[in-house]
Structure formats: C-alpha cells, structure tokens
Amino acid sequence: MANAGSSIDNDKDSDINNQGSTAECSSSFVLVWLYSFGTLDKLQLDHFRHMDVIKSVKPFTESVVCISHLSTLQNERVILILSTKLAKEIISIVHGITNIFYIYLFSNDSELDLQWMNDFSKVHGSYCDVETLKSKLLSDTSELDVRKDKTTLFNNESYFIPVNYNDDFIAFQTFVEILLSPGLKIDQNVEKGIEIYREIYEGNGRELLKIDIFASDYQPEEAVNWYTRDCFFPRVLNKSFRCFELKLLLGLKCYIIDLNTQLEHLYLEQKEEHYQRHMTYYAGMPLPKNEIEYLKKNVGCLTMIKTFLEATKDHAVACMFSGEGAQIPQFASVLFEIRIDQNFYPVRPFASVRHLSPFPDEDGVIFGFGFIFRIESVEMITDSMWLVILTATNEAQHVAKELINQFKTNLNKPINHITFGNLLNKLNKPKETINYYEGLLNIITPSSKDMVEIYSNLGTAHYLQMEYQLALVYLNKAFDTLKHVENTLGILKSDSENETQSNQSILLQSQSNSVATLQSEIYYNLGIVYHSLSQYDLALQYYKQLLHLIAEKEISLVNLAVIYNSIGSLYLKTGAYDLASEYFHKALDFALIKSPSNDPCTLQCLANVNSLTKLNDEMNDIASTADQLRTLSTHNDSKDSASS
Template sequence: MDTKKSHIPRKADYFGHNTEKKPITASSAGYTKHSRHEKSGAVSGDSHIAHSDKKKSGADSSVTSSGHDTKTKSTTSKQNTEKTTTTITTAAASSTALRARRSRIVQNYLVVWLDANIDEKKEHFQKSLVELRKIVVTLDLFTDVDQCIEYLKRIDGQKIFLITSGSLGKKTVPLIHDVAQLDTIFVFCINKDLHKVWAKEWSKVKGVHGTIKSICKRLIKATRLCDHDAIPMSFVPKQIVAEGAAGPDQKNLDQLPATYMYSVIFKDIILEINDDDKKSMKPLVNFCQQQKVSETELKEFKHKYRDRSAVWWYTKPMFLYGMLNRALRTLDMEGMTKLGFFIRSLHRQLEQLHRQQSANFQTALTVYRGQGMSKEDFQNLFNSKGGLLSFNNFLSTSKKQKVATSFVQDALERNPHIVGVMFIMTIDPSKISTSITPFAMIDEHSALPQEQEILFTMHTVFRIDEITQTPSNSRLWEVQLTITDESDPQLSTLTNRIKEEVSGERWYRMGKLMLKVGHFDQAEELYDELLKGASDDSDRAFIHHQLGGIKDSQGKYPEAAKFYEKSLNVYEQILSPNDPKLATMYNDIGLLYHNMGEYSKALEFYEKANKIYVISLPPAHPDLATSYSNIGQVYNNMGEYSKALEYLEKSLKINEISLP
C-alpha cells in the first residue's frame, strides 16, 4: 500500500502530485568568450554528436511548434555607439557557466562564433560584434574546438547559427553537422576560394563570406524564418474534443494537451488583470537589463512607449518581439508575467481595430499562412483532423497567398527534412466573438508594413477540416482551417470545463495547472515570482507551502522541509488549532519525513493531522481513511506491526463504506 498525500488547501486550488516531470529549457543573454586554454568539461550524454558523412543534409529541424510569427522581426536597432562586455569562462567554472547562459536566452536562437584568432580588443572585431548584436542578443565566442562542440551539444530548445573561420570550420563541420539544434553555418574567411569546395559538401553551410555584413544579411533572413516556423501550436484530436466536452469525467480533461490548457488559462489571466502600464514598465525594464538587452532599445521603449501603439512596438525589429514569443513558447513565467501588460495592450488594440474595420469584415474571407513544420509536429496535426488547432501566440497571416508561399518555399529550401504547410484559413466573423478572438488588418499601424497582413490575437482556435498533399510537391501540404471560438457550443463547454477545473485567483491558477500536469520547474519559477510580490504573511505562507510541495515532488526533501516550516509557522498563528487546513499541512509534512525515513517525526505530524480530522470530518470521510493508513504504514516501517494493523484496519473499514 502506498503512502498517500491528502490535498493541500490553497486559494481555491489544491497541490496535486504528478510524477511526470517535463522541464522546459530556460534562456540566456549576452555573449561569452571561451578561451582555447580551457579544458573541456564532461560531455553530456543526452545530446550525442555523430560523425557525419559528407553530402549529409541537416538533421530534422524539430522546432517544436513554438515561438514566433511571420514578420521579419530581427533586432536591427542602431547600436553603433553601444559598448559590449565579454565574460571569460574559466576551466573550473565551464559546466556551471554553460548551464547559466542557457538560463538567460531571450530569443529562439543564438549565434556561436568559432575562430582561433578572436581578439575582442581589436577595433574591427568590436565593430563586427556591434553588427551581429543588431540581430541577436546571445552571442557566444569560442577559440577552442572542443569547448565549442561541448557547448553545441548542451544547447536545447534554441536554434544555433554558427560562424566559423575557414580553417576551423573544415575541421569542425564534419563533427557537428548533425546536431539537431544547429540550423545554419556561415564560413567567415577573407580567402573565400580556399574553402568553397569543401563548404559545398555540407547542406547547412550557407556560403563562404568575406565580410561580417554579408553574414548579417543572411543571418537576418535565417532568424526571420526561425521565428516564423517556431509559433507554438496545440493539436486536439476530434475524439478528445468530443469527450472533453461530453461530461464531467476527469480522465477526458487529462487527455488534453497541457499547452492548450496553458493557453486558455494564461489568456484568461492576462485579460482580467488591469494593472497600469506605467507601473508595469519598471519591472519589465529591470528584467530586460538583467537579460543584457540593448540599453539603446530599452531607453527608446521606456521613453517612447506611449507615443506608439502596441501593434507598432510588436512589429518593430527589436528585443520585444523575440522576448514575447520565446516567453510564450517556453512558458518562461518571469518573462510572461513581466510582459503581461503589453500582451493585454496588444489584444485590446486588435479589439479596437476590429471594431473600426468592421465594414471590411461583413462576409467570410480567406487568409493564408505558409511555414515549415517538423515531421513529428505535422504528424500530430495530421492525426488531429476534425479536431482543433490552437495558435498559442499572436498569429500573423496575409490575404495574399503569394506572401505565405514565399515563407513555405524558404522553409523547404532551408531544410530538406521538414514538411511544408500552407494553412488556408476561412474566417467567418459572424461565428466568433470579437472580444474573444479579435483580428485586424495592421498594415497602416505596423512598423514594417506587409502586404495585406491580418494579425489575430493569441490563442486563436481553428477547426481542422482537410489536409491534402499537393500534387506538385510531395513535401508540401495544404491544410484547410475554419476559425472558431467559444461561440461554438462544443468548444465553449470544453473551455468552461478547463476554467472550472483550474479555478483560483489570477497567477495562482497558472501555478495550479502547472502542478496538475507535473511541470514542477515552471511552477517553482512562477511561485518564486509571486513570492516577490506577496503582500502579506498569509500569501507568503501559502506560496512557501507550494514551494515545499514542489521540492517534495522533486525529491529535494531538506529544501521542502524548510519551506513547509516557514509556511507552518505562519498558519499556526493565524488558523484555529482544529482548522482542517492545518490537518492537511501536518499530513504533508508527515509524508515528507516518512519519505526521508525519519519515522518518529512522520508519526508526530500524522497524529497531529489525525486528531484534527477526527474532530472536523464525518466518521466515514475518505481523508480520515487516508490519515489512518498513513499512521499504519509508518508503524509498519518502525516494526510495530500490531499498531500498524490496528490503523490499517480502521482505514479499510472506512474505505469499505465510502468507496464505490
């Protein structure tokens, strides 16, 4: 019999232990130089680099339906006068530094520069860095091949663009070409003819370049395509949609993709908060400064934010677009909370523009979006025919199919292992609510006007009608979609069920959902953020208890004990001695000590919980049965079998009455 943990009370929600752990990689910023005098750290075994045969194409581009939209949003602000700094990584700190940098990436991609002759003191090199940092935030420098390979192997969740000298590139490319996250390689050498022959043998190598400006020109297009194909999606098969909306069975909801539920709840939270933009600006600026975002761009954003619309800032080539899209893709809770006011403003502006443009939306229209998808994501899409597709980000489309075609063609040319998808979307304004799913033509409001671009709010949902392979290209598929929202009775029922299941106050709802689906790392990040803004002892005690439960679930028992103790110290002061909330807390602390093998302490807290349950609960309540079972099991572990039998029999009697 397993030791059971009863539910912990919270602000309208409960901590649920789920053994499925799905950490999402974090991000980094700045750039770091790695000296060739460092010794390479141990190579991580979870990202194998295979020696490649020549003429190999790129590895499967598994940008997991995440991140960005169709516009060219590369960071091209003026930074010529801006200074940059370099961090030197020592050999002893190598592995730690690699992990730390990954936790600060704020875009979907980073640039790695490998060259034995890197010298950041030289003026021409500083100018090259300035040009590159107009496009990317994260720029890592290496002079040693082994250090570079170790770093490439450790990156997960971001695309890598590699700049390499000709001599080191010829040696290194065969060793790294099949690294999945390595998107594109640029060879940088004055003597271009010396390296053109071998460079043509590798599909990821996009030319030999004699100037950094030539590389930057190609890099802008590459980052644009990376962002475009990385828009986060959720696929919900037809059967799951029907079952989820059919009845109260919890199992039906558990089959829903976690990302779909996140998108529903996050949008709900953002739109119900009404914080002042000016008040919210300072935390965002401070956060961006910590991420090494350009001071020039930050200054412009801070001082001129009210002079422009949210759509204009969203479409401007600067840090904001990439940071927003990456935060939504990776569930970066710190980024999501800091950017919440901007997301809300962008949604509100789309509402306003839609009302102003209502005369243009009297009848159904068709819009297009072309992109590349990994084979895995396309298979998920294909398996969901008749079900739902949610774009969990702001969605850029065009009324002109040729614009969408250019994107999908570029994607197919870039990577022979991806699937090209042309989304053909039917939009009937009469079947959706403009407050839930606003969309608008934004050319007149964009910092980069496109051809008849229509922008949809985040979490726009479509029915997947037809999926057909094009006769002219076996790698290109057309997907017919029809927009829908909560005006659809089935979708409305499903959405309401999600909201009812994940009830609570604002960000606490998101925390509850993360715990429900077993995303403990993300939940910890969120509660850390909530703790910074907690207004009273009760809120702090609640958050400390949540953090204790997370550490408990991660098997970090000493850390869990510290958080539980902080929480309990407050709750014992503010709750009555027989409050059932105290009982559940005692029970959880007892379980913690039980797992640690400290049976006498476990028994102490189990008995405290049991005393309250006996007073406050009906004699046949399931929680009372759990309490007796826990005491019986700890006695069993202590070798006191007669007492163990006594309490286990009490538990059995209650279960025989209360269980169906």
C-alpha cells in the same frame, strides 16, 4: 509585420537561441559565401581561410545550391556572407536557420540602398572591403565568446496544444485567465519587461540599441506596431509562450495586456467586416517536422496555437514566407489557410493591422495568443511544401470553454494568481510551479496569508521533484508565516468580540477557516515529506496533528481517505500490520462513502486492503508451516531420545 506567420516560425526567435548558445564559442565556424559571378577572387577568400575562427570556406554563385548546402551544416556553426545583389532574394529564408550566427553583406557599390537590412537582426552590416569585414567578423565572434548562456531560459518548445482534457491545455488556459485578470495587479510596469529584454540580449549591440529606443519611446497604443517589427519584442514574447516560460510571461504581462487590448479595440472597430461574411487568411512559415506530424495525426480535432499569430490576406506573401520549399534542417515549408466562419464571435481577438505595420503591403492580420482552430486537413501540395487548413468556429470555442468549466467544478478551491501553483502541482508540473512563483514574486508583494499558500505550494513542488530538504525549508517557512497570521487574526477577533455577527466578525471567521485549511495542508505535506525520508515518527506526528485539527476545526474539504491511507502505508513499512489494516479499512470505508467506486483514491484504498489481506494470508501460511516444522522437529527429537 516582419513576415506573414513569423510569430510562430523560426525567423523571429532564432537569434534568441543564439544568445551565447554555445559555451565553446572559441570553436571555429564554417564560412559560407554567396557572391555574384566575377565579384570575388581567391585572394579575398584566402583572407578568411587563414583566420583561426574559420575552419572552412564554402563559396557559391547559385542561391539554390547555397541553400541546399546550408541544410547539410546543421551540426556546424555558420557565418554567412551574401552579395548584396543576391541577398534580398534569400534573406527571409536563411535568416531563420538556427545555426547561422551572423550574416554580412558584401558589395563594391557603397551607394546601394540597404535600409531593408535593418529588419533582419542577424545581419551585421554591409561592407565594401575585405579588411573591414574581417575585422568586424573577429569582433563579433570574440563578443559571442563572453556572452552569458541564455538558452536555458527556453526548453520544451511546442507550437500547438490539443484541445481536450489534458494537463497542458488546462494549465495554459488557466494561466491565460490569470494573466489577463484585473485581479493580478503588478508592482512594476514596463521597467520589468525592459530588464528581461536586456538580460536576454546582453552582448547583442544591435538589439540592445532597439531596446533603448523601446524603453524611451514605448506607449501602450504602439504595442501592435512594435509587435510587427523584426526585433526582440515579438521574439521573446512568442518564444516564452511556446516554451510556457511562466516567469518571463509574468514579467512581460504589461506588454501582453497592451497588445491584447489593442487587438480587442481593433476587432471591435472592424467587427462588421469580420462578422458579415466568411474570411480567409494565410500564414506561411518553416515549421518543425515533429509539429507537422502532430497536425497530421490530429486532423478533425481542435488545436490551440499558443502564441500570437501573424497572417495575411495575400496568398503570395504567405507562400514567400513559408520558405517555398527551402531545405532547412528539421523544418518544412508550411502554408496555413485559415478560414473564419460567418457570424464568428471570437474569445480571443483578431484584427487587420495593415495601417499600423511598417510593412503595409503585406496586408497583415494578427490573431491573439491561445486562438483555437479545427484542423480540417494536412496535405503535401508540392514535393517540399505542406498545406494545412484551419477553421475558426463558435462551436470549437464552446467545446474548449466547456472543458475548462468541467475541470473547475472538480476543484476544491478557487484558482487565482496565488493558488495557481497548487493547480500546477496537481497536474504534476512542479518545475512550472517554481518558475511561476519566481516570476510572481518579482512583480507583486503578497500578503502574509498569501505567502503561506506560496511557500506551501513551493514545498509541494520540491517534494514532487524529490528535493526533500528544500521541501522542508519551504514548508517550515509556510508554518512559521502561518503562526504570524494566526496571531494577527486572534488579536483582530478579540477586538471584534463585541460586534457579534457584524460584517467584520463574519469576515474574520471566514479567514480563520481559510487559515485552518492551509494549516491542514501544511501538516499533511510535512507528513509525506518525512514519510519519504523514512523518518516515520515525525511523519506520524504530523498525520496525527492533522487528524486532530480536522476534528477540532471541522474542516470539510479534506479527503480523510488519503490521510488514513498514508498512515496505513506508514504502519505497513514499520511492520505494524494490525494498525496498517485498521487504517487501510478506515480509508476504504471513507472513500466508498465520499467517492465513486472507480475514483483513483477508492481504487488505491481497495488495492491496499487487498494487498494487506494477501500479505496476512501469506504470513499466516508461513506461520502455520513454521508451527508444523517445529512440531515435526519436536517429534523427531523425542524419537531420537527414546531410541538412545
């Protein structure tokens, strides 16, 4: 492995952030040069001070002072030149600083063994003369200027998810089940993942060369070996998990399956060693300070690490990769101590990968993505390093499983790779729904019936984002596709009329019921979109068609209270208060029969009835006052007439 714990630290993915990470790449850089005493003179520095792309040069001879200064440059773009004699001692620390774009090694000794630098993607070569280095620097910075901005692929990054009844945990765990399900068969294999890697690293010659080798040589049984390298493979994979980039994760599905499967096989081979005794592992990494705050606030609670996690049996190795207190902007050094209970049987696999790693001396272990731990303690052990103790127990996994099962019992339809978008919409994650289906349609060719579900869910997602015209586009696509499916089913049912109660006719009836349910969802969604657009006649038309369909097809999964409530709301907005009252009361009556009294739908129905009653009372009061004023006015007019 490239480093212990690097799968969730900044080292392995920092260059993803820098793939064209600034549109104003022609702006200048700060050049920081760490050199051995006596190996650099003013003339050499002046070569760089006079370059247009360099706005200042900061030379240092002490590593600690250099690292400290780098921490003050978090708002600058930085180029780092290191003396080869000093590079090894700090490269693993500085490589993870996100605003360092390029690192160059400089030495007068061309015979030095610099094979190790290939493990660090930001290192762009070793140079013995200033002119060659200057030429390379100019080439790299101009290359950066034409790269596409890839940072928009990754947003809202987080390392952990609390294990409780929250939307993020439910969405992530459900997606994991879908991703690993044999039911999700993809049309393309490794080619899709290779396209993703090449797109992200467009313009990065070093990584593209590695991707070419990967495309030529990759085999499923080499997934662990590739993961332990410091390269594109683990960086994009873990970054995608942290940011919950569903489109990318679906495109990388084959590699995730390969890596997970290999870890499962390794775990079974090593099971006796893990099962018979308590085990302790360590992972060191610079961790964002906001994530440390999360861990501190959740001591005693369960947490899930979203990515694959690299660890080691060697405490000293983990300490080294924690950064050992180096001042990195917005990060702090963290040492994780991971304790595994005796007789622990994991849901996600973990295994020693020492014999498969290019770094066997690090005694590496990989934990599968989505591993669940209990946070035992979080404390500062030095002025600049935190110790976080995590435990993995059977009890913790049982709690997580029960949470998911509890959630599934409340769903009115099974969740699979087609209907997952419906769940995301219910969790109010419309952006994720759109991202998910973009990825899904890249790797499978759904049936027409499945496309109805996909179009409908995309329409709902755009509605939730208040993109009403786009919502109508997708809902109308769903409606048109549904008509085609209905016609096909009608022909098939006609052909099987003479086979009453045959397996085929039973299956067709089931499919017909499913189509009717989909149609009811489309009618309702079209109704609420037109409702939001204040096109009340069209909205009412779809609501009424929906009620007719429910009665005709005897659809039982629909919550009539929601529909009656929507119709009542529509009548309220158009001033038809009697009709609004009628439908609000219908909604409340249905909700009280079908739902608990504290159900959100029931409470909403009750609130609407009460609000309308109050409104009617206020309107009656106004009408009564108006009548009194009219009577008084008439009386006064009569008096005036009599006096005249």
